[in-house]
Amino acid sequence: MKESFRQSMLWLHSWLGVTTGWLLFFVFLTGTAGFVHVEISRWMRPELPLVSHTPAAAETLAVAEQFLERKAPDAEFWSIFFPGQRGNDELTMTWRAPRGQVQRAVLDLETGQPVERRARETGGGVSLYVMHYALHYVSRDVAIAVVGAAAMMMLVSILTGVAGHKPALKDVSNLRARQSRVRWRSLHTLLGITALPFFLVMTWSGLVLFLFVYMPTAQTALFPDDEAMMRFNVEAYFPPDRPYGESSIPIPPSITSLPDVLKRAETLWGPGGVVKIRVENPGRASARVTAFTQRASIRGETRVAFDVTTGAPMALPPPRTAVAKFQETIIGLHKGHYARPYLRALYVVCGLAGTALVGTGLMHWSAKRKSRMTPHFATEVIERINLAMVIGLPIGVAAYFWANRLLPLAMTNRGAWEVHVLFITWGAAFLLAGGRPAKGAWQVLCALAAAAYGLIPVLNALTTSRHLGVTVPAGDWGLAGFDIAAFAIGVFFAGLAWRTETKASQAAMPTPVTA
Numbered sequence: 001m002k003e004s005f006r007q008s009m010l011w012l013h014s015w016l017g018v019t020t021g022w023l024l025f026f027v028f029l030t031g032t033a034g035f036v037h038v039e040i041s042r043w044m045r046p047e048l049p050l051v052s053h054t055p056a057a058a059e060t061l062a063v064a065e066q067f068l069e070r071k072a073p074d075a076e077f078w079s080i081f082f083p084g085q086r087g088n089d090e091l092t093m094t095w096r097a098p099r100g101q102v103q104r105a106v107l108d109l110e111t112g113q114p115v116e117r118r119a120r121e122t123g124g125g126v127s128l129y130v131m132h133y134a135l136h137y138v139s140r141d142v143a144i145a146v147v148g149a150a151a152m153m154m155l156v157s158i159l160t161g162v163a164g165h166k167p168a169l170k171d172v173s174n175l176r177a178r179q180s181r182v183r184w185r186s187l188h189t190l191l192g193i194t195a196l197p198f199f200l201v202m203t204w205s206g207l208v209l210f211l212f213v214y215m216p217t218a219q220t221a222l223f224p225d226d227e228a229m230m231r232f233n234v235e236a237y238f239p240p241d242r243p244y245g246e247s248s249i250p251i252p253p254s255i256t257s258l259p260d261v262l263k264r265a266e267t268l269w270g271p272g273g274v275v276k277i278r279v280e281n282p283g284r285a286s287a288r289v290t291a292f293t294q295r296a297s298i299r300g301e302t303r304v305a306f307d308v309t310t311g312a313p314m315a316l317p318p319p320r321t322a323v324a325k326f327q328e329t330i331i332g333l334h335k336g337h338y339a340r341p342y343l344r345a346l347y348v349v350c351g352l353a354g355t356a357l358v359g360t361g362l363m364h365w366s367a368k369r370k371s372r373m374t375p376h377f378a379t380e381v382i383e384r385i386n387l388a389m390v391i392g393l394p395i396g397v398a399a400y401f402w403a404n405r406l407l408p409l410a411m412t413n414r415g416a417w418e419v420h421v422l423f424i425t426w427g428a429a430f431l432l433a434g435g436r437p438a439k440g441a442w443q444v445l446c447a448l449a450a451a452a453y454g455l456i457p458v459l460n461a462l463t464t465s466r467h468l469g470v471t472v473p474a475g476d477w478g479l480a481g482f483d484i485a486a487f488a489i490g491v492f493f494a495g496l497a498w499r500t501e502t503k504a505s506q507a508a509m510p511t512p513v514t515a
Contacts, residue, residue: 158200
């Protein structure tokens with residue numbers, strides 16, 4: 001123990017941070033990209049059509065119903081996904097022929113005919129999202145265990161940081177101090193105060209998602225074999241009073257047609273509130289119809305069915321048990337399933353704040369030890385690694401987007417090579433950071449990051465027809481927002497490079513001597 005409880009907490013906070021900080025920086029950055037993985041994936045498939053107008057659901061339903069009645073009248077089920085929802089910009093349908101496989105089609109609203117969308121092979125935003133818990137180049141089980149251990153240390157580090165940083169307001173007031181270690185500490189404290197609840201919730205909920213992976217003893221002791229595990233899943237996630245997989249109430253189509261279902265559902269949820277209609281056993285006496293709305297809460301989708309005689313909406317039995325509802329709530333909270341655009345943007349801002357929190361903590365650790373001791377080999381090595389992590393990893397992510405535009409479209413394993421380019425570029429950043437003085441490496445890496453992100457809109461304009469000159473007039477703010485955000489990140493890193501140059505110039509100027 002140190003001289004006081006607060007000093008002990010700060011000591012533990014510091015060493016937990018530097019021990020797991022590199023991995024946590026990677027997890028926070030790629031996890032933040034996961035909040036907008038749908039938007040990233042769409043930008044990385046520029047062959048997909050622009051989205052400038054969302055047609056009314058009634059219009060698209062008529063087109064879909066005519067197609068399905070002609071194409072799959074004897075199907076076991078129809079699922080109609082209306083355009084205008086996140087991740088679904090076109091009228092999409094799935095169905096399954098009797099004892100057949102599920103088929104999928106995207107319809108052109110003008111012709112009513114299926115269209116083929118041949119987009120380039122890419123890892124998209126999903127590859128970045130998966131990295132934040134499964135890493136890369138290692139087995140999934142090992143990655144989840146390592147990330148889980150780091151998350152547990154992160155949780156302890158947050159709590160010890162709260163306990164140790166008692167004079168927080170004093171720390172924040174030193175943002176313009178001359179010593180770099182004081183500035184890094186002040187910025188680290190400010191970021192920690194700003195989004196502390198977000199950091200706690202994300203870390204805790206991430207651990208809960210893999211609860212039985214980290215603490216499997218109770219589950220394996222009570223359910224030791226596959227048959228017992230299947231029984232556990234059924235008992236835990238499906239109520240005993242409804243059959244496994246039951247999801248709707250029968251509504252004969254002769255009484256409640258699909259337009260009626262849509263109209264009554266929109267009465268409850270408003271125009272555009274229905275995201276999907278599912279029909280089981282269409283055209284038969286055992287048919288059942290269910291409408292789905294958007295995720296209006298932390299938990300999953302909301303469904304509605306209607307009384308066959310009065311047409312009044314009926315409350316469906318709960319599709320999940322309390323255990324499943326708790327799990328859905330945690331998943332929805334961690335992934336932001338319920339978040340609308342503005343709240344999702346706040347998720348991204350808080351995620352970037354978490355990334356910066358870890359990064360400033362790493363930089364403070366290095367600066368603090370450099371100021372207290374003569375240059376030491378281990379300290380110098382850690383400082384270079386911190387530089388390559390804090391600036392090099394964002395450069396690698398930018399290279400991932402550049403690879404999406406520059407790799408040959410017919411390239412084998414193109415999506416995998418996009419990821420390879422990310423790690424190759426990141427590795428080059430380590431070499432650059434290790435081959436130059438710390439201040440020079442910081443400035444060069446910041447300049448490279450500024451160019452890598454700031455030029456993405458230019459690269460996009462040179463290689464595709466989905467640039468700002470097209471997407472902004474068309475009102476496709478999903479695509480335009482990516483280019484604008486990339487340019488803003490480039491400006492941020494340019495500001496860091498300029499500030500580093502300014503500080504270096506001021507330090508090199510001779511101190512005036514007064515008589």
